[in-house]
Amino acid sequence: MNSDNGQKFAIAIDGPAGAGKSTIARAVAKELGYIYVDTGAMYRAMALYLLRNGMQYDTAQSDPAAFESRAALLCRDADISIRYQDNEQIVLLAGENVNPYIRTGEVSAMASASSALSCIRERMVEIQKNLALQENVVMDGRDIGTVVLPNAQVKVFLTAGVKERARRRYLEDLEKYNREVSKAQETGAGVSLKKPDLEKIEEDIRIRDERDMNRQNSPLRQADDAVLVDSSDMSVDQVMETILNLVCVKKKRPQVITAKTAGFCFGVRNAIDTVYKQAEAKENGPINTFGPIIHNEIVVEDLRKKGVGVINTVEEIDAQEGGTIIIRSHGVSKALYERALGSRARVIDTTCTFVKRIHEIVQRESLAGKHIIIIGNHGHAEVEGTMGWAEGPVTVIESKDEALAFDAPKDVPLCVVAQTTFNERKFQELVATLKSRDYNCSVENTICNATHERQTEAGKIASLADVMIVIGSRSSSNTAKLYDICSEVCDRTVFLTGAEEPDLNLTGAEKIIGITAGASTPKNIIKEVQNHVRRTEF
Numbered sequence: 001m002n003s004d005n006g007q008k009f010a011i012a013i014d015g016p017a018g019a020g021k022s023t024i025a026r027a028v029a030k031e032l033g034y035i036y037v038d039t040g041a042m043y044r045a046m047a048l049y050l051l052r053n054g055m056q057y058d059t060a061q062s063d064p065a066a067f068e069s070r071a072a073l074l075c076r077d078a079d080i081s082i083r084y085q086d087n088e089q090i091v092l093l094a095g096e097n098v099n100p101y102i103r104t105g106e107v108s109a110m111a112s113a114s115s116a117l118s119c120i121r122e123r124m125v126e127i128q129k130n131l132a133l134q135e136n137v138v139m140d141g142r143d144i145g146t147v148v149l150p151n152a153q154v155k156v157f158l159t160a161g162v163k164e165r166a167r168r169r170y171l172e173d174l175e176k177y178n179r180e181v182s183k184a185q186e187t188g189a190g191v192s193l194k195k196p197d198l199e200k201i202e203e204d205i206r207i208r209d210e211r212d213m214n215r216q217n218s219p220l221r222q223a224d225d226a227v228l229v230d231s232s233d234m235s236v237d238q239v240m241e242t243i244l245n246l247v248c249v250k251k252k253r254p255q256v257i258t259a260k261t262a263g264f265c266f267g268v269r270n271a272i273d274t275v276y277k278q279a280e281a282k283e284n285g286p287i288n289t290f291g292p293i294i295h296n297e298i299v300v301e302d303l304r305k306k307g308v309g310v311i312n313t314v315e316e317i318d319a320q321e322g323g324t325i326i327i328r329s330h331g332v333s334k335a336l337y338e339r340a341l342g343s344r345a346r347v348i349d350t351t352c353t354f355v356k357r358i359h360e361i362v363q364r365e366s367l368a369g370k371h372i373i374i375i376g377n378h379g380h381a382e383v384e385g386t387m388g389w390a391e392g393p394v395t396v397i398e399s400k401d402e403a404l405a406f407d408a409p410k411d412v413p414l415c416v417v418a419q420t421t422f423n424e425r426k427f428q429e430l431v432a433t434l435k436s437r438d439y440n441c442s443v444e445n446t447i448c449n450a451t452h453e454r455q456t457e458a459g460k461i462a463s464l465a466d467v468m469i470v471i472g473s474r475s476s477s478n479t480a481k482l483y484d485i486c487s488e489v490c491d492r493t494v495f496l497t498g499a500e501e502p503d504l505n506l507t508g509a510e511k512i513i514g515i516t517a518g519a520s521t522p523k524n525i526i527k528e529v530q531n532h533v534r535r536t537e538f
C-alpha cells in the first residue's frame with residue numbers, strides 16, 4: 001500500500017531506551033513481511049566505512065574538528081542498505097555483506113564517536129528515507145517519527161515506566177550473567193560480566209532518558225501524530241497486537257482483538273509443563289497420563305511421539321509395571337487416587353489446586369452430613385472425580401429442569417459446589433432454583449477465577465466484535481461454554497478447533513474480529529488463527 005507521498009508503508013517506533021522497541025519492531029516486521037531497519041547496525045556500517053577510508057577513532061579525541069570535517073566529506077559517498085537473506089538481516093556496504101565486521105570493538109568505538117556528529121546523522125537519515133521509499137519498513141529509534149519518517153503511516157511512541165524498563169534490563173543481564181557463570185563452571189574459564197545491579201540500572205536509565213530528551217541533535221520526543229503505547233503491563237504479544245491493529249485501521253482492515261485470557265490457564269500450564277519435563281527426563285519405565293492430559297488432540301499426539309501414553313482404566317493402572325502415572329489437572333476420585341498410589345508406578349499428581357479445594361470441601365461437608373450438589377456437566381472428568389470425594393449422597397445438576405426435579409429430604413442440608421469451568425450465570429441461576437424450593441443450601445462458588453475472567457473477557461470482546469472466534473477442542477467443555485457465552489451477544493460466533501482451515505466468510509465490512517480460546521488451547525494454535533485472520537482477503 002503506497003501513501004500519497006509515494007512512500008511505501010512505514011511503521012515508526014520511537015521511545016526511550018529499554019522499552020523493548022527493537023524486539024517489537026523485529027516481530028512486527030516479521031509478521032507483516034516488512035523490512036526491519038536496524039538503524040544501529042546501519043550506524044555501525046557507516047563507522048566501518050569511515051575506518052576503511054582511513055579515519056581513526058583517536059582523532060575524535062585529539063582533533064574533533066578535523067574528525068568531523070573528514071567524516072562530513074566521506075559520508076556523502078557511503079552506500080549502505082539492508083537486505084534479508086534466509087531470515088537474517090544483512091547490512092550491505094557498497095553491496096558487500098558487512099555483518100561479520102560491524103560488531104568489533106574498533107567499529108563500536110568509531111560508531112559511538114561518529115553517530116554523535118550531525119553530518120553523519122543527516123546522511124543516515126537520508127539513507128534511511130531512501131530505504132523507506134523502496135521497501136515497506138519498520139524502523140525503531142528516537143527520532144524516526146519526527147525526523148527520519150515524518151510521513152510514516154503508523155507512528156508509535158513505545159514506553160514503559162523507568163522501574164519496569166530497569167527490571168526488564170536487569171532480568172536480561174542476569175540471564176546473560178548466569179549463562180556465563182554456568183559456562184565458566186563447566187570450562188574453568190573466568191567470568192567477565194559483572195552481576196547486574198538493579199538500582200544502578202535504574203539510575204542509568206534515568207540519566208539516559210534525561211540525556212536523550214535534552215540533547216540538541218534529534219532529541220527524543222513523541223511525534224504529535226504518534227500513538228502512545230505504555231507497555232509496562234503488557235506482554236510482547238499484546239504490544240504487537242496493538243501495533244498490528246493500528247496498521248489494520250490504516251489499511252481499512254478489521255482489527256483483531258485477542259482475549260488476554262485466551263489459552264492455557266495456570267493449572268493446565270502446570271500439568272503440561274510437568275508432563276513435558278517427565279518426557280525429557282526419560283526416567284525408567286513407561287510414562288502415562290490418566291486420561292488425556294488436556295482436551296487437545298495436537299498436544300496429546302505430540303506427547304505420544306515423545307513417549308507419553310494415555311491410560312483410562314483402573315485395570316491399566318494395576319497393569320503398569322513401574323514407570324510413572326501422571327494425574328491430570330482435572331483430578332480423579334479418592335478411590336482412583338489411592339489405587340494409583342498403591343500401584344507399582346510412581347504417581348505425579350498435577351490436580352489443579354482449585355480442583356483440590358473442591359475435593360476438600362466435598363469430603364469435609366459430606367462427612368458433616370450434607371448432601372453434595374455438584375453443578376456441572378454429567379460425565380465430565382472433573383465432575384466424576386469430584387463425586388468420588390463425597391462420603392455420602394451426591395447429585396450432579398446440569399440444567400434448570402434437573403434443579404426443579406431434584407428430590408431429597410428437606411431436613412438434610414445441601415452443600416452446593418460448581419465444576420471449576422461452569423458458566424457463572426447458569427450456576428447462579430441453578431442455585432437460585434434450588435433455594436426457591438426451600439432447600440437449606442450452603443453454597444461454595446468454586447468456579448475458578450481463571451474461568452471467571454476468561455468468560456467475562458470473552459463476553460465483553462464478543463459484544464464489540466462483528467465476528468467472534470472461539471478456539472478449542474470439540475471435547476473441551478470450557479470451550480463449549482465460551483462459545484455459548486459469545487453466541488449470546490455475537491450472532492457471528494465461530495467455533496474453530498485450530499486444525500481446520502477457517503472459513504470466516506468475511507465481507508470486508510467487519511471492523512472488529514474477536515478471538516478467545518479455551519483453557520487447553522496452545523498458544524501456537526491461537527497465533528495461527530490470528531495470522532490467518534489478518535491475511536484473509538475479502
Ligand code: F3S
Pocket residue numbers: 265266267268329330352353354355420421448449450451519
Ligand atoms: Fe485450574 Fe481453573 Fe485451569 S481450575 S485447571 S486454573 S480452569
